[in-house]
Amino acid sequence: MNVHLYVWQRLTAALMVPLVLVHVAVIFYATRKGMTAADILARTRGSIAWASFYGTFVVAVAIHAAIGVRNVLTEWSPLKDRGAGIFASAFGALLLLLGARAVVAVVLP
Amino acid sequence: MTMRHLSHRQSVLWIAALVHRLSGLTLAIFLPLHFLTLGLAIHGEAPLESFLRWSDQPLVRLAESGLVFLLLVHMLGGLRVLVIENLPWRDGQKELATIAAGLSAVIALILLARLF
Numbered sequence: 001m002n003v004h005l006y007v008w009q010r011l012t013a014a015l016m017v018p019l020v021l022v023h024v025a026v027i028f029y030a031t032r033k034g035m036t037a038a039d040i041l042a043r044t045r046g047s048i049a050w051a052s053f054y055g056t057f058v059v060a061v062a063i064h065a066a067i068g069v070r071n072v073l074t075e076w077s078p079l080k081d082r083g084a085g086i087f088a089s090a091f092g093a094l095l096l097l098l099g100a101r102a103v104v105a106v107v108l109p
Numbered sequence: 110m111t112m113r114h115l116s117h118r119q120s121v122l123w124i125a126a127l128v129h130r131l132s133g134l135t136l137a138i139f140l141p142l143h144f145l146t147l148g149l150a151i152h153g154e155a156p157l158e159s160f161l162r163w164s165d166q167p168l169v170r171l172a173e174s175g176l177v178f179l180l181l182v183h184m185l186g187g188l189r190v191l192v193i194e195n196l197p198w199r200d201g202q203k204e205l206a207t208i209a210a211g212l213s214a215v216i217a218l219i220l221l222a223r224l225f
Contacts, residue, residue, distance in 0.1 A: 010194070013187045020184045027177060034165075037158035041150060058144075065137045072134060095140055102147035 005067050012064040019057045044106040051107040058099030066092025125207045129186035132179040139176055174222075181217040185210040 030039065044050045070088030073079050079087065149156040164173065189210045193203055 010191065014191060017184060017188065020180060024177060024181065035161055037150065037154045037161055040157070041154055061140065065133075065140060068133050069137055072130065091137075095144070098141055098144035098148065101151065102144040105148045105151035 005070070008063055009067040012060040012067075015060050016057070016064065019053070019060065022053070023057070041106060046109040047107060051103060054103045054107070055100075058096065058103055062092045062095040062099060065095060121204055121207050125186060125189065125210070129183060129190070132183040132186065135179055136176070136183060178214070178218050182214045185213050185217075 030043075044054075066088045069091050070084050073084035073087060074081060077084070146160055147157075149160055164170070189206050192198070192206060198206070
């Protein structure tokens with residue numbers, strides 16, 4: 001792993017610690033008496049705060065997971081650095097796209 | 110490979126690194142599905158509600174609890190890496206940090222089991 005990827009992976013990891021804690025707290029809160037789509041969307045729709053929170057989360061996790069997948073492929077698969085990099089970049093782009101779509105779906109009124 | 114070359118695999122640090130890697134890999138596989146599910150709301154409340162009622166099945170709830178557990182394990186394992194890399198730790202303390210992360214994960218699992 002080169003230095004840039006190493007730093008990005010650590011930075012996104014540090015950024016996601018509080019995000020994960022809040023996300024897990026929300027899961028505990030939302031599931032305390034069953035989870036409905038109406039409850040979820042009432043909380044998120046039109047909320048700039050949740051849009052920013054989950055938007056940041058999606059960007060951070062897409063970068064972090066892509067770098068992690070690249071490391072695993074480099075060490076555990078026959079792919080060379082270039083192949084692993086292409087696959088990981090495509091995976092990161094997919095996460096970014098699907099994640100952004102999910103945020104839009106739950107946040108737009 | 111000789112036993113001597115595999116002996117590091119009994120180290121608590123090696124096991125912690127493997128757990129961190131496998132939990133991360135599982136979460137990476139799960140994430141696109143998670144995003145696709147939430148994306149159902151783009152067509153309105155009904156498709157998401159329909160999925161959530163499907164997910165009420167005990168096996169699906171168990172899998173969801175498992176994923177939350179893996180998320181916590183991966184986060185704690187990541188904290189362990191950040192602490193070890195950025196603070197002047199000595200060898201014995203690394204093992205202590207790993208045991209602490211493991212204990213935290215067990216506590217997280219107990220909390221999840223109570224919820225389930």
